[in-house]
Amino acid sequence: MEIEPLTPVIGAEVHGVELATLDDDRFADVEAALLAHQVLFFRDQEMELDQHKALGLRFGPLHIHPSAPPGAPGYPEVLKVHADANTKRTAGDKWHSDVSCDAEPPMLSILRLHTLPESGGGDTLFSSMYAAYDALSPAMQEYLGGLRAEHDGGPNYRDRNRRVGYDDSEREYPRAKHPVIRTHPRTGRKALFVNSVFTTRLCDVPQDEGDAVLAFLYAHVAKPQFQCRFRWQPGSVAMWDNRCVQHHAMWDYYPEVRSGYRVTVAGDRPM
Numbered sequence: 001m002e003i004e005p006l007t008p009v010i011g012a013e014v015h016g017v018e019l020a021t022l023d024d025d026r027f028a029d030v031e032a033a034l035l036a037h038q039v040l041f042f043r044d045q046e047m048e049l050d051q052h053k054a055l056g057l058r059f060g061p062l063h064i065h066p067s068a069p070p071g072a073p074g075y076p077e078v079l080k081v082h083a084d085a086n087t088k089r090t091a092g093d094k095w096h097s098d099v100s101c102d103a104e105p106p107m108l109s110i111l112r113l114h115t116l117p118e119s120g121g122g123d124t125l126f127s128s129m130y131a132a133y134d135a136l137s138p139a140m141q142e143y144l145g146g147l148r149a150e151h152d153g154g155p156n157y158r159d160r161n162r163r164v165g166y167d168d169s170e171r172e173y174p175r176a177k178h179p180v181i182r183t184h185p186r187t188g189r190k191a192l193f194v195n196s197v198f199t200t201r202l203c204d205v206p207q208d209e210g211d212a213v214l215a216f217l218y219a220h221v222a223k224p225q226f227q228c229r230f231r232w233q234p235g236s237v238a239m240w241d242n243r244c245v246q247h248h249a250m251w252d253y254y255p256e257v258r259s260g261y262r263v264t265v266a267g268d269r270p271m
């Protein structure tokens, strides 16, 4: 197995690995590389949905999305990631970490795309929340370290449903309060944990103060020096750690098709 970092800050492409048939030693190497680089990329991976699920299960129990329907009949733990000429809004088209509105947000997402736009595009950008935290002043780190933020699935999921004409006004979506700065349970590193898709307010500060701080942080997490960018090919897999990474899927290929499946691994309560 060969690991080729994309940047010194975040991301590595892994060569010489078949994810569908990893033995235990290789799995341990992949897990260690993920903890070191935060997001890993693999090319030319043949993986049926059962194998994709089985790979996720090696990391832990699978997460079931609170809003999206099963990605395929009989696969509630698989999320279909798909856009075409009829799409009104794509999944992940703003900076976010997956389903951070859950009380225990998913720790890991594993996305395999099988169909990409012919004209190119459809890249995914990843930003290191370790690097975003490290770049803050000590005074700002201390201020944020004492705060929690509310994350609410309602605004995002309702907006998506409204665009496709699905009335979900009676439906409840997850809502949770999380520390603004979380400590990664495996690496012990601190990471910024607010995002523009799910975070609605800072708790226990005046609304205008919270709005201004969040606006600053949303611009901060999008700084290019914290990022890497992945150009997909059919059969590519990206595996990202939601505890320390945000991502943004570019929708620059309309009306072409981009399609695949995501398996998401359950996480624990951010601390």
Ligand code: SIN
Pocket: 081, 091, 092, 093, 098, 109, 111, 123, 124, 247, 248, 249, 250, 262
């Ligand atoms: C997502 O899981 O948020 C979508 C990522 C992508 O389509 O690249």
